[in-house]
Amino acid sequence: CGIFGAIGVADASNFVALGLHALQHRGQEAGGIVTHDPEHGFNSAHRFGYVRDNFTKPDVMSTLPGPLAIGHVRYSTAGTKANTAIRDVQPFFGEFHMGGCAIAHNGNITNASALRRELIERGSIFQSSSDSECIIHLMARSIQRNIPERMKDALRRVEGAFSVIAMTRTKLIGVRDALGVRPLVVGRVGEDGYVLASETCALDIIGADFLREVEPGEMVVISKGKIESSRPFGPSTGRFCIFEHVYFSRPDSIIGGRSVYETRRQIGVELAREAPVEADLVCPVPDSGTPAAIGYAQESGIPYGMGIIRNQYMGRTFIEPSEQIRNMGVRLKLNVNRALIAGKRVVLVDDSVVRGTTSRKIKDMILDAGAAEVHFRIASPPTAWPCFYGVDTPDRDKLLAANMTPDQMRDWIGVDSLSFVSLDGLYRAVGEATGRNSACPQYCDACFSGDYPVAPFDQLERGFRM
Numbered sequence: 001c002g003i004f005g006a007i008g009v010a011d012a013s014n015f016v017a018l019g020l021h022a023l024q025h026r027g028q029e030a031g032g033i034v035t036h037d038p039e040h041g042f043n044s045a046h047r048f049g050y051v052r053d054n055f056t057k058p059d060v061m062s063t064l065p066g067p068l069a070i071g072h073v074r075y076s077t078a079g080t081k082a083n084t085a086i087r088d089v090q091p092f093f094g095e096f097h098m099g100g101c102a103i104a105h106n107g108n109i110t111n112a113s114a115l116r117r118e119l120i121e122r123g124s125i126f127q128s129s130s131d132s133e134c135i136i137h138l139m140a141r142s143i144q145r146n147i148p149e150r151m152k153d154a155l156r157r158v159e160g161a162f163s164v165i166a167m168t169r170t171k172l173i174g175v176r177d178a179l180g181v182r183p184l185v186v187g188r189v190g191e192d193g194y195v196l197a198s199e200t201c202a203l204d205i206i207g208a209d210f211l212r213e214v215e216p217g218e219m220v221v222i223s224k225g226k227i228e229s230s231r232p233f234g235p236s237t238g239r240f241c242i243f244e245h246v247y248f249s250r251p252d253s254i255i256g257g258r259s260v261y262e263t264r265r266q267i268g269v270e271l272a273r274e275a276p277v278e279a280d281l282v283c284p285v286p287d288s289g290t291p292a293a294i295g296y297a298q299e300s301g302i303p304y305g306m307g308i309i310r311n312q313y314m315g316r317t318f319i320e321p322s323e324q325i326r327n328m329g330v331r332l333k334l335n336v337n338r339a340l341i342a343g344k345r346v347v348l349v350d351d352s353v354v355r356g357t358t359s360r361k362i363k364d365m366i367l368d369a370g371a372a373e374v375h376f377r378i379a380s381p382p383t384a385w386p387c388f389y390g391v392d393t394p395d396r397d398k399l400l401a402a403n404m405t406p407d408q409m410r411d412w413i414g415v416d417s418l419s420f421v422s423l424d425g426l427y428r429a430v431g432e433a434t435g436r437n438s439a440c441p442q443y444c445d446a447c448f449s450g451d452y453p454v455a456p457f458d459q460l461e462r463g464f465r466m
């Protein structure tokens, strides 16, 4: 999901709408904005579909006045997937005796089922199927006297991954879990405006200056032009999601001081060193494979070309929740550039293989177009484990790499060769010169390694084996 908040600006909802538009790649199912204004109190709008189709309309935006606003774009990872209800769309809102509070959450709470059970037993009435709603109910049960303290109480009971943006009548609040699995940054805009955003690309769109990242385990409370920082969860070292670098974030964002584009290009360089092949053409599977394909071509000296053309009017296929739509999605989105491909030995570079659906269809299309050979190069290690921290990977039985060796995968996809970047190669590409520190890994890489930095409590209860 993508989250954005703004304080101290006229018509904060316009900033939030723009910020969410820049974060649309993080969630395309639905979006919501909550605002506050001394005259009109809290107001909100929640809609299915793209930001640009909803939060540009005067009849929606005129209902969202005020200098303080937060928003969310949704990509369902928990709860009922095929049929997201509008009541599952964030931000969520709670009214406490010290005033209202809205929250927007990116990540996944790994003990949400257990918490929900406990809260319902004690009288909470849930409105949605979302794991994030637990936070509001835990806040309601806290005995603290102000909302930031109640949030701390609530989040200390929550396990898993969370970056949260919240607002009261006067404050904008940002928090990251102790490991800082999901991103969150602070920016400055105008005279005394501040913004919080999932990624820096959302600062660029509104002309905000990047100030810094919210640190793992940090809470920032912004009001009256000042930022207060605290560390509610004690000392910790971060384990940022390495897959944000591979796929999830936008290539024009800066994470941990590094350009995501440059990291992806570097993964391609590592791949070319680890898995060279004789070929005539390097093609990306657009858009997610593009920077790595550029790196592969540069390092190998094989010409780069656009052998697959992407229809710009389609979203991210993977993020369409139903299997059927996803299957159709590949052809709706991608087509082969026959004139370029015919007769050539082609290296295809993509960011990841999950179910293998995309790779298999693309291979068919490329061979139909007359390619002489097809070699797949993948800019991440085999995805053999599900993510429980906010990226929608399927169960293990649907993950190709959990059920096949790389050779079996090559034969199942039907290509001449298939190679994945190594885990150490990926770490080098994100700037860790000596690779992965196995005693104390610098990132979360559980979907590749099975090394889960937070035990997935609910999943273990359901019989998942680590």
Ligand code: 5GP
Pocket: 247, 285, 288, 289, 316, 317, 318, 319, 350, 351, 352, 353, 354, 355, 356, 357, 358, 359, 383, 391, 392, 393
């Ligand atoms: P597959 O077809 O193998 O199931 O999916 C792989 C494709 O899905 C890749 O092209 C990748 O760009 C895309 N993708 C989109 N979202 C995700 C995601 O959340 N996780 C992973 N691993 N791949 C994703």
Ligand code: SF4
Pocket: 181, 240, 241, 242, 243, 244, 386, 387, 388, 389, 390, 391, 444, 445, 446, 447, 448
């Ligand atoms: Fe990111 Fe993978 Fe960890 Fe999920 S399991 S947070 S996708 S690195």
Ligand code: MG
Pocket: 285, 286, 287, 288, 289, 350, 351
């Ligand atoms: Mg892709």
